[in-house]
Amino acid sequence: MIRDITIGQYYQTESPVHRLDPRVKLLGTLLFIITLFLYKNPAGYALGIVFLLAVIKTSRVPIRFITKGLKGILVVLLLTVIINLFLTPGTELVSFWKFTITYEGIGVALTMLFRLTMLIMGSSIVTLTTTPNNLTDGLEKGLGFLKIFRGPVGDVAMMMSIALRFIPILMEETDRIMKAQLARGADFESGNIVKKAKALVPVLVPLFVSAFRRAGDLAMAMEARCYRGGDGRTKMKPLIYKKRDAIAYIILFSFVILSVWIGRWQVISEFFNSLYLRFILK
Amino acid sequence: MDIVKAENVVFEYIRRDEEGNPTDVTTALDHVSIDVRQGEFIGILGHNGSGKSTFAKHLNAILYPTEGTIYVGGMNTKDDDKLWDVRSCAGMVFQNPDNQIIGQVVEEDVGFGPENLGVPTKEIWERVEESLRAVGMLEYRKKSPNKLSGGQKQRVSIAGVLAMHPKCIVLDEPTAMLDPSGRKEVVRAIRGLNDVEKMTVILITHYMDEVVHADRIFVMDKGRVVMQGTPKEVFSDVPTLEKLRLDVPGPTRIAWELKKKGLPLPDGILTAEELVKEIEKCR
Ligand SMILES: Nc1ncnc2c1ncn2[C@@H]1O[C@H](COP(=O)(O)OP(=O)(O)O)[C@@H](O)[C@H]1O
Ligand SMILES: [Mg+2]
Numbered sequence: 001m002i003r004d005i006t007i008g009q010y011y012q013t014e015s016p017v018h019r020l021d022p023r024v025k026l027l028g029t030l031l032f033i034i035t036l037f038l039y040k041n042p043a044g045y046a047l048g049i050v051f052l053l054a055v056i057k058t059s060r061v062p063i064r065f066i067t068k069g070l071k072g073i074l075v076v077l078l079l080t081v082i083i084n085l086f087l088t089p090g091t092e093l094v095s096f097w098k099f100t101i102t103y104e105g106i107g108v109a110l111t112m113l114f115r116l117t118m119l120i121m122g123s124s125i126v127t128l129t130t131t132p133n134n135l136t137d138g139l140e141k142g143l144g145f146l147k148i149f150r151g152p153v154g155d156v157a158m159m160m161s162i163a164l165r166f167i168p169i170l171m172e173e174t175d176r177i178m179k180a181q182l183a184r185g186a187d188f189e190s191g192n193i194v195k196k197a198k199a200l201v202p203v204l205v206p207l208f209v210s211a212f213r214r215a216g217d218l219a220m221a222m223e224a225r226c227y228r229g230g231d232g233r234t235k236m237k238p239l240i241y242k243k244r245d246a247i248a249y250i251i252l253f254s255f256v257i258l259s260v261w262i263g264r265w266q267v268i269s270e271f272f273n274s275l276y277l278r279f280i281l282k
Numbered sequence: 283m284d285i286v287k288a289e290n291v292v293f294e295y296i297r298r299d300e301e302g303n304p305t306d307v308t309t310a311l312d313h314v315s316i317d318v319r320q321g322e323f324i325g326i327l328g329h330n331g332s333g334k335s336t337f338a339k340h341l342n343a344i345l346y347p348t349e350g351t352i353y354v355g356g357m358n359t360k361d362d363d364k365l366w367d368v369r370s371c372a373g374m375v376f377q378n379p380d381n382q383i384i385g386q387v388v389e390e391d392v393g394f395g396p397e398n399l400g401v402p403t404k405e406i407w408e409r410v411e412e413s414l415r416a417v418g419m420l421e422y423r424k425k426s427p428n429k430l431s432g433g434q435k436q437r438v439s440i441a442g443v444l445a446m447h448p449k450c451i452v453l454d455e456p457t458a459m460l461d462p463s464g465r466k467e468v469v470r471a472i473r474g475l476n477d478v479e480k481m482t483v484i485l486i487t488h489y490m491d492e493v494v495h496a497d498r499i500f501v502m503d504k505g506r507v508v509m510q511g512t513p514k515e516v517f518s519d520v521p522t523l524e525k526l527r528l529d530v531p532g533p534t535r536i537a538w539e540l541k542k543k544g545l546p547l548p549d550g551i552l553t554a555e556e557l558v559k560e561i562e563k564c565r
Contacts, residue, residue, distance in 0.1 A: 133386045165386050168428050214381045221382035224342050224374040225442065226366050226398040236393035236406045 011128040017059035018129045021245045022138025025126045028252050032122045035256060036115045038263035045114055047262055051255050052122060061128045069124040070117060077116055084109040132164035134237075140230075141239050154230015166214070173210060177203050285355060285450045285482050286318040286341060286372070292349035293336055293505075310336040312505035313350070318450070318484060323476045325493025325513070326486045328502035329527045334486045337502070338454040341484070343368045355449050370399060373443030375453040379435035388430070388438050389414070389423040395446035406445075413444040416479060417471045433464025437471050444475070450482035451475065457487065465489070490517070491531040494552040501526060518549030533557040 017025070032051070039045055056066060070077070090104030127135065140157035147153055178188065181202050188199050293311035296304045310333045318324050328334045339345040340352050343359040355371035357364040373395075376382045385391025389410050396406045414420040417437040427435055436456050443451055453472065457465040469492050475481040485493060493499055499516045501509035503526050509516050517523070520538040523530050530538075537551035537560070545564055551557050 131386060133390060161386065162384065165384070165427075169380055217376065217378060217381035218384070220339075220344060221374075221376055222384060224344065224369060224376075225384075225395040225446065226369050227394075228366065228398065232400055233397050234400050234403060234406065236390060236397055236403060236410070238403055 009127065010131050011061045011065055013060050015058060015060040015129065016244065017055065017125070019244065020129075020248055021239055021241055022126075022130050022134045023142045023239065023241075024245050024248045024252070025130055026135075026138050026142055028248070029123050029126050031252060031256050033119055035259040035263070036118055038259055040263055041265055043265060044259060044263040047255075047259060048114075048118055052118060052125075055125060056121075059125060059129050061125070065128060066121050066124050069120050073116070073120060077113065080112050080116060081109045084112055133161050136161040136164070137235075137237070137239055152230065154233070158227075158230065162218070166211075169214075170207070170211060174203065174207055177206050283320065283356060284317045284353070285320050285322075286316065286484070287353040288314055288316045288337075288340070288350070289352075290315055290350035291337075291340065291347045291352055293333075293340065293345060294348050295336075310505050311340070311347070314502075314505070314507055316500055316507065318482060320449070321476075321480050321482055322497045323473075323495065324482075324484045325496035325499040326484065326502060327488060327490060327493065327499060327528060328486075329488060332502040333505040334502055335454050336505075338374065338452050338484075338486055341372045341450075341452050342374045344374075366399075370395075370446050371449050373446055373448035373451045375436070375439050375443055375451065375456050377455045377458050379432055379439060379459065382439050383427045383435060383442075386426060387423075388419065388425050388427060391427060391438060392423075392441045392445050395442055399446060409445040409447070410441075413441040414438075416444055416475060417441045418474075431464060432460045433467040436460065436464070436468045440468075440471060440475070444479075444481075450484065452484045452486070454486045455488070456485075457489065457492065465492070488528065490523075490528055490534075494531060501528070513552055514550035516550075517552060 032048075035044075036048060039048065056063060085101055085105045086099050088102055088105035088108045090102035093101045093103055093106070095101070130138070136157045139160070140153055143151070143153050178186075182188070186199060186202060188196065191199070291311050291314045292309065295308040295310055297306040297308075299305050312333075314333075314337060316324075316326075316337075326334055326337070336345065340347060340359065341354055343354075343365055346360050352359045354368050357368050357371070359368050361368075383391050384394050392410045392413055393406050396409050401409065410423070411420065414423055417440050419434060419437050419441060422430065422434065422438075427438060430438065440451070440453070440456070456472075457468050460468060472483055472485060473495060476483045485496070487493060494513050494517075496513055498511065499509075499513055500507050501516060501523070508526065509519070509522065517530065517534050520530055520535065531552065533554045533556065534551055537547050537557050540561075541547045541549075545561070547560050547564070551560060
């Protein structure tokens with residue numbers, strides 16, 4: 001169950017996307033997400049999909065790993081679609097009992113579904129092709145300008161990378177504690193949600209105790225190895241832009257410009273919209 | 283010069299109530315004096331709660347003596363200006379391998395110490411390579427620590443300390459959480475450091491067979507050093523060791539029993555080979 005969440009899980013393989021500088025990928029995701037909100041017509045959506053598929057193809061990550069991230073937010077997705085479907089005012093399409101579906105509702109629901117799906121898939125690509133460490137390095141360097149405002153960028157990056165390292169360890173531990181409690185007759189399956197939540201208390205308490213002990217040990221080990229905050233450290237693997245990163249930036253910005261341009265095709269947009277309403281929905 | 287010199291060190295864990303009045307005092311170290319010379323292999327033995335870890339933490343300036351002084355590499359550990367020098371002079375390896383590996387990849391973890399010391403990038407790579415080679419983990423450099431066995435994780439931790447180029451390395455029960463084969467590989471790596479790299483080693487353990495090759499041994503009990511000397515000297519006193527609830531190595535124990543039964547064996551036999559040789563001499 002916990003293992004279904006793809007965010008933070010690295011898929012190891014060799015690909016041009018894997019080798020890119022994490023800063024490129026982070027900025028890329030940010031820009032990609034922004035473009036999703038620029039599109040005002042299906043041509044824009046098509047462009048976004050083509051771009052995402054092209055990146056997925058280049059990354060050599062099997063598509064099922066990328067869609068796995070969607071499973072975790074399935075409920076959120078469905079909820080968004082349903083709410084938008086029923087609660088958007090406009091021209092009525094069908095109505096039954098207290099509910100009304102409008103043309104506009106369908107439009108908004110589909111748009112939201114598209115945006116959310118693309119958003120999750122787009123960010124999954126980054127976490128699947130970048131080691132967590134590389135990712136935090138990217139964030140550290142990419143947000144380095146915050147240091148001017150005394151933002152503890154280095155320390156936060158260190159915290160993130162440690163948190164990421166301990167996720168699998170704590171998951172294993174949860175598993176172990178759950179098995180130990182099962183062996184003592186604990187029941188995690190039956191009952192309503194309150195009962196299930198209560199059954200988790202004997203798992204969470206030892207888990208937290210152990211997490212605190214680990215944190216204490218780790219802090220001591222880090223001090224013993226002369227960690228004294230983010231300043232004054234050197235890097236074993238400093239981030240340096242290569243030629244391929246420049247190429248990626250060019251592709252990225254071309255995509256953004258194209259998106260802005262296509263996204264604003266009102267005429268085409270109206271044409272598509274009328275087609276869409278006339279043939280697909282009737 | 284002595285790498286480590288502890289003079290009459292007393293340390294008390296003081297528990298306080300809400301008003302800050304001491305409620306409970308545990309004297310974890312009671313006038314401990316231990317000195318370690320460059321290149322020595324020192325074993326510190328003792329049952330649980332005898333103060334071994336407390337002593338180890340003093341060597342790294344994680345704890346400071348309540349009374350007495352500790353010099354590490356000639357520096358007083360109480361000297362705040364020298365804190366980081368003390369810590370890079372005496373490297374520490376702890377008991378739990380999972381709670382001391384910081385990196386997500388083996389080589390990145392080994393590079394963590396040098397990064398903190400501000401070593402230039404190129405030199406970090408050299409240090410990482412040489413340290414991983416010294417513990418025989420070079421081929422695992424790209425692996426995730428989560429995929430290694432306990433023994434391998436401990437060897438990575440040792441490499442992580444070595445990469446800081448310490449003068450002395452302190453290992454606090456590095457094998458306590460390992461299976462027998464993991465224990466063997468870690469002990470072999472530690473001995474290699476001392477033999478080949480001439481690294482000063484302070485090995486804290488409650489397995490006596492891990493320190494039969496040590497230069498000198500200190501046995502601790504209730505915060506005091508109760509026995510010290512070469513392994514031969516210390517291990518010849520089997521009754522005292524048993525009273526201190528330490529597991530005497532098999533061959534030493536057999537030799538001692540045989541001797542009690544009248545066989546003319548010398549004291550302090552440590553290994554099976556030695557025992558066989560001595561028994562053959564008796565015929
Ligand atoms: N953080 C602490 N607070 C209070 N007492 C402690 C603490 N750590 C250890 N002690 C006590 O100090 C004594 C020595 O402990 P320790 O140095 O951990 O022994 P060892 O490592 O030989 O097992 C024990 O009696 C233990 O209960
Ligand atoms: Mg201990």
